[in-house]
Amino acid sequence: MESSCVDTNLDLNINPFHHRNKVLKRESESQREVADCDVKVPVKQENGVLVEELNRISSENKKLTEMLTVLCEQYNSLQNQFMELVSKNSGNEAATSRKRKAECEDYTNMIGFSGNVGSTCSDAESYKKPKECIKAKISIVYVHINPSDNSLIVRDGYQWRKYGQKVTRDNPFPRAYLKCSFAPSCPVKKKVQRSAEDPSILVATYEGEHNHAHHSPAELSLSPNSSANPRSAPVSAPTKSSAATVTLELMQPSGLGDDTKKPSQQIDAPAIQQILVQQMPASLTRDLNFTAALAAAISGRVVDHNERECQVM
DNA sequence: CGATTTTGACCAGCGC
DNA sequence: GCGCTGGTCAAAATCG
Numbered sequence: 632m633e634s635s636c637v638d639t640n641l642d643l644n645i646n647p648f649h650h651r652n653k654v655l656k657r658e659s660e661s662q663r664e665v666a667d668c669d670v671k672v673p674v675k676q677e678n679g680v681l682v683e684e685l686n687r688i689s690s691e692n693k694k695l696t697e698m699l700t701v702l703c704e705q706y707n708s709l710q711n712q713f714m715e716l717v718s719k720n721s722g723n724e725a726a727t728s729r730k731r732k733a734e735c736e737d738y739t740n741m742i743g744f745s746g747n748v749g750s751t752c753s754d755a756e757s758y759k760k761p762k763e764c765i766k767a768k769i770s771i772v773y774v775h776i777n778p779s780d781n782s783l784i785v786r787d788g789y790q791w792r793k794y795g796q797k798v799t800r801d802n803p804f805p806r807a808y809l810k811c812s813f814a815p816s817c818p819v820k821k822k823v824q825r826s827a828e829d830p831s832i833l834v835a836t837y838e839g840e841h842n843h844a845h846h847s848p849a850e851l852s853l854s855p856n857s858s859a860n861p862r863s864a865p866v867s868a869p870t871k872s873s874a875a876t877v878t879l880e881l882m883q884p885s886g887l888g889d890d891t892k893k894p895s896q897q898i899d900a901p902a903i904q905q906i907l908v909q910q911m912p913a914s915l916t917r918d919l920n921f922t923a924a925l926a927a928a929i930s931g932r933v934v935d936h937n938e939r940e941c942q943v944m
Numbered sequence: 945c946g947a948t949t950t951t952g953a954c955c956a957g958c959g960c
Numbered sequence: 961g962c963g964c965t966g967g968t969c970a971a972a973a974t975c976g
Binding site: 792793794795796812 | 947948949950951
């Protein structure tokens, strides 16, 4: 929850020591190319250019890190404000809500950012099977969609099977219940429902973790447990229904009492969007796939740049 | 024809 | 115990 949980140090694989090998490798490659072109370029000159480029990238990395730190600080302060708001509203909500205790426990964990519900027995299914302690990682994904799009489809790279649909009391939009197509070997379930406050937002609640890779790697990865995902995020065009997506992982209720019940239903749409914006950097920096892809993209640009320079010389 | 979706019925938790 | 509610089941319908 704390911003300290967020590693603001973007490892872009461009630190000098790490990059040194690439530089040396590039040196040998360019020497080969130079030989092929039958043009002799002083190695020291190229070395200087590369070092200069490396310094430039390092300074960019530093700037990005600073920007990220500022973003995280802003996020932290906003989160504190949000928690205050939630605790104020929870008193009124508790009087009118008839939610199940178990569900309240689930949503007590909402707007957490680094924990894993599975470490205790207070997770989603424990009320059904009190003797079992099922590990169920719960996370909420908000997907911005076209309000005229009535489908309840959240493309997250996995294949789902719908097994039910209900209209819930506190939301006029139907809620779809889906299981991973690999069930029962994969226990992951998800619920998809439009936000009552903002119909352009689709709320997908994931329960559990996938124990397999994506079914369709060509689709955009929005999975809450990126550790189970295959490598880098695909580059296919965004789907019509997913213009922007943010994942909120849920955390342990430690330090949070019942006064945080169902905060998502107590905040208005602008607050949600603010939270989502603040959530993005934390989610992105936690996502190894994202940082790896970013590093690959940057290093790719550097390589291209160097190759162009080599060709010029 | 197998996989998926739809949809009404059923079950279980919770508050009164 | 009863009613309300969310979640799940399973048969029928639909799709590719």
